[in-house]
Amino acid sequence: MSDKIRVGLIYGGKSGEHEVSLQTALAVTKAFDLNKYEVQPFYITKHGEWRTGPALTGPAPSAAALTFADQAQQEGSFALQPFFGTVQEAAAEGNKAAVDVVFPLLHGTFGEDGTIQGLLEMANIPYVGAGVLASAVGMDKVMMKKVFAQEGLPQCVFRHFTRSQWEKDNAYFLMEIEISIGYPCFVKPANLGSSVGISKARNRDELIEAIRLAFQYDRKVIVEEFINAREVEVAVLGNEEPQASVVGEIVSSNEFYDYKAKYIDGKSAMIIPAEISPELSDQIRDLAIRAYLAVDGTGLSRLDFFLRKDDNKIFINEINTMPGFTPFSMYPLLWQESGKPYRELLDDLIRLALQRHADKQGLVYSFDLP
Structure with a gap:
């Protein structure tokens, strides 16, 4: 054998x-x-x-x-x-x-x-990777943001609704979005990644069209405020005691970091490490670990943040529990800059998966009445 x-x-x-x-x-x-x-x-x-x-x-x-x-x-x-x-x-x-x-x-x-x-x-x-709970929470942007709010993590303003709620009273949601968020804003399917189905809306007509597009991919939509910010990311690795990589920055080739910019044209710049102060980097890495633990993350995740340009205020954007490993992907590149090459990273992920499984085998899943 x-x-x-x-x-x-x-x-x-x-x-x-x-x-x-x-x-x-x-x-x-x-x-x-x-x-x-x-x-x-x-x-x-x-x-x-x-x-x-x-x-x-x-x-x-x-x-x-x-x-x-x-x-x-x-x-x-x-x-x-x-x-x-x-x-x-x-x-x-x-x-x-x-x-x-x-x-x-x-x-x-x-x-x-x-x-x-x-x-x-x-x-x-x-x-390999996150368990059922962390995967589900990380995938659903609405539930993810509610968990982050409970943890006290700074976030942008957002609103959400289901297709049935929208069809029942879209006038209310349009008014709510325009009063609480304003334009421009981002519209996203609640359960999808890689920027699929995401649009930037600058007025009511574009907002309605963006919501229609998002509903093609999910029954629930989230609308977020626009923040004039730099986009920075951190790779997290580990189970009970996770580690955070250096901070990287994305400079998108398009107006925002959409599917084409991520996977097709290869023109978006990845600045690793990001050109920020050590103090700011430490704050972002600490927030990444807090967010990872908040959703009960294991194995790996990539945490995405906004760094507002006018005052360097940090906002957490989302967690990705299975980030891409394509040639353009940030996750392995962040660990490479942190001293962990691709092949070693794969070794660690396999080791962490086997370790977590072994730990769970010691749990009792039945109870016999006396």
């Missing part, structure tokens, strides 16, 4: 960030030390179909090669059969599981929101 740690990579998924996930998976396959790990790919199509291929013997040549397009699902087969079928086969051969640990490289809905984490918890399989 091989001494290698068997890692299952799950990527793709039913999400507006499907393509981002593929790019993340491609980057990760190129970084894993295959002398130390056996990597088993599991691809989820946009329709929720699961596919798998042979264990990787080298880096994937392209994102397309990771989709196993020639392995169409057999008619009538269960959607998760490739994953659990492999688990059952391993059990039949006397192995405890098909994989020792899962690395869910899924962004957005059905991946970063606690759903895949819940599946893995039910299967009692170790996995």
